[in-house]
Amino acid sequence: MRLLITLLWLALLAGAGAVMAAPPTLPGRLVFKLRAGGATPTAELDAVRAALQSLQATGLTQKFPLTLPPNPEQPDGVDLRRIFEITVPPTLSLAKARAVLLASGVVEYVEPLYIRQPLYLPNDPLADSTTGAQYYLKLINAYRAWDFTKGDTSMVIGMTDTGIRYSHEDLRHQVKYNYADPINGKDDDGDGYIDNFRGWDFANNNNDPLYEGVVAHGSLTSGVVAGQADNGKGIAGVGFRCKFLPLQIFSDVGVAAFGGYEAVVYAADHGCKVINMSWGGAGGYSSFEQDVCTYAAVNRDAVLVAAAGNTPNDLLFYPASYDHVLSVSATDGADAKASFSTYSHRVDLVAPGINIFSTYGWNVQLAADSVDTDYWRSSGTSFSAPQVSGAAALVRVRFPQLTSEQVMAQLRQTADASIYRLPANAAYQGYLGTGRLNVGRAVAALNQREARVVRSSMLPPSAAGYAPGDTFQLVATVRNLLLPISGLKVTLTSLSPYVAVHQGLFEAGSLATLAEADNKALPYWLTVAATGIPVNTTATLHYHLTADNGYQSDQYVDVTLNPDYVQLNAGDLSLTLTSRGSLAYDDLAGTVGQGVSYRNSMPLLSEGDCYSLLHLRASQTACAAPTAGRASRSIRWLR
Structure with missing residues (x-):
């Protein structure tokens, strides 16, 4: 009964494409192997000639007549000289051929000749599996994944980051443009944003998420997840055909507000089924931020993927450590934890994060009609996360019936846990999630449990x-x-x-x-x-x-x-009071205490240098008004 339920579940959940289909075969061609016997297969072959005649088999050929037989010191060796190929009528079933040949008593197996497809290799020169700069594509088994699915242009990944260079040759055709709201000074689609044709800049509150500063972070992460594949240029993004929506959350010049969580809501409300967050900060849990993540993941069924941080310690890093967020740490080209990478029990899985080659867009002085053609290597969990985002998009295209929660489970359970056997990772048992991302396994079949x-x-x-x-x-x-x-x-x-x-x-x-x-x-x-x-x-x-x-x-x-603080609630105001008389927090990282909030808002005092507003030892300048553009907490992109 249990087996029947499992089979019904597979059929219902996975559909026809989820169960591994048999590979194609050469019609009318079979191979069989004679059981081990004398020094040569002649005697055994004579015993099957009658069977071959009854099957109307022709073209009997010894497959490997000149191969070397195993010697007594090779007990696990194989004798390929005993393998033969035959041609049979195309209408002959494999079952009948197998039954007749096995009945001779001297045949070990009978099989069709499968047609094995090569792993898909896009024509982008830097994505070549042996000589290209994108070594991580082979490591995460992306080429095999693209044999199963190359994604779809209807699958959109929200890239919350710095601005991008959408004039880049590998990005400009991958942007998800909003044709319902062309640039004409009107809110044609009625979503509250005027002319949001190619995303939105939440740092400067305008419709132009164009990178014009000195940090090309958004272009780099976007290239990893969605760089145009098969265009004969540059790189290939993990998401292949999937599109991305550029959402700028940091200012180019450092004078505007941080807009990360607003961008997450926007992405969720505008159809992004995967949202990448290659940014964050240590400590300072926020109910507001958790609510935003919950809304996007639960209400809107989006897969949220976040970088786990570039501080080589065991710590909570947000948004990666929030519920409903897939936390991604970094490894090197040999699957060892990257020296800079954060590790914790909240990490879900890891992906390569060292020398990740991607689109750059440094040529900010180019004319408006020019095309960027530059690429760059970068390291950080920022570049591990978009690999997982691209994988999540492929899983969603391959298995559209899965919820975001199930997609996260599929990615976790198909990761390569063998990385824990490496001596370099011995000290991090349980701190690198379920292992290193394996996109090929994630999209191959729904045969996992979690x-x-x-x-x-x-x-x-x-x-x-x-x-x-x-x-x-x-x-x-x-x-x-x-x-x-x-x-x-x-x-x-x-x-x-x-x-x-x-x-x-x-x-x-x-x-x-x-x-x-x-x-x-x-x-x-x-x-x-x-x-x-x-x-x-x-x-x-x-x-x-x-x-x-x-x-x-x-x-x-x-x-x-043994907390040394209490949380005082007086109507709309809630604040932490410590045993030393400090308000909000009792440490520079903002990890001890719950801050000060008004009407359940996000913490109002979450900067470490403002933790002791009323503490007698605090200087008057420690809590001066923050510099223009400073966010309410120390949030940085994870380059």
Whole structure:
């Protein structure tokens, strides 16, 4: 019954294109191999001649008569001299031919001759798999992915970044132009944006996301995800035929506001099914930012992909560490973690991030009708994320029935976990997600499983954290995202010496695709150590998910212990007060405390140098008005 359900699920979810189809064969041609016998295959061949005659087989040919036979010191060797090719009537079924030949007792196998297709290689010179500069395409198995799908122009990837050079030879035909609102001074499509024909500049609030500064970051990331393939020029983007929507969120000259989250909403509302965010900042969790990400991912069903950061530490980096966001860290050309890359339990997967060759657009002095033709190498998680965005777009085209949540699961579960076997990654077990992106495997078939804890609720709830000696419960909700799963168990352990788990087993059982279960009837039960806990300690709890057929995965949830601050709520105003009298935060990174907010707004004081507004040791100049154009938190592109 379980097998039947699985087959029905495959047929329903994947459609005809999701199950691996048999490769084409040469009609009327078969090969068979004689079982091992004497020194030559002559005697065995005589035994099958009657069978060949009954099949009306002709053209009997020894495939490899001059090959070297194995010697006694090669027990795993093969004797290719025993393989023969025959021609049979095209109407003869393989099943009948196999039955007749195997009945002779001397034939090991009978097979058709498959026609194997070459891995697709676009004609862009820099994308050549052996001599081209885009080494990462081979590493992430993009050429094989393009055998299954080359994307589609209807699939749009929102690129929230600096401006781009849409005059570049590999970008200008890849922009998703809004023909419903041509540049005529009117809001023809009624979406509230006048003349947003080729995206929008949220940093300067205009309709021209053209890069004119000194950082070509937006052009570089856009080329990785959507550089025009098969145009005989330059590079090939991972998304191949997929289009991109340029959305400028940083000013060219550093005097305008940051508009990243506004751009995310715009992208989601304007049909982008994948949104790339190669930017972010460490610490400073924001409910507003999380809400934006939730809206785009859940309400609008967009896959959000973000760079995990270029700080080589275990830390939370936003937006990558938010819920509903695919966090991407960086590796080098040998699959080792890049020296600069952030790592954490919130990372979902990794992709190459060193010397990524892409479109540049440095020639800012070119005439308006000129075409940019320059390219450049860059490093950073900024250039890992768009590879995953391109892969997400290909998965969405290949399997349009998948939700954004399922696309993320497919990318995670098809990644190459073998990178953890490398000595260079030994210290990062569990900190590089499920492994390195493998686009070819992601688009090949829907044959993966992933169950995931989607909600963790602590009882009693505590905004600040738990004090020494506290006891609390944890309710987990798990959702099955891909193939039906059975025998699912979620075991909770503590990675902190300050938290003990007394009841740590949740038996979820069998779950159909997209079904959920929770442990409200028997929650996890935990206690906090009574003494010895440093203030504001973060304790990490580990979910280990196992199921039948060998499935297993890991997730993590953090809880704050022994907080030295309280969150005061007075009507519309909410602020953190620390034991030292500081307001908003008690550290420069903005990680201790919940800030100051008004009417549930984003934090109003989230810059590290303003953390102690009323602290006696703070200077009056520390919280001077920020420089024009400075964002409400330290957000930077991840180059």
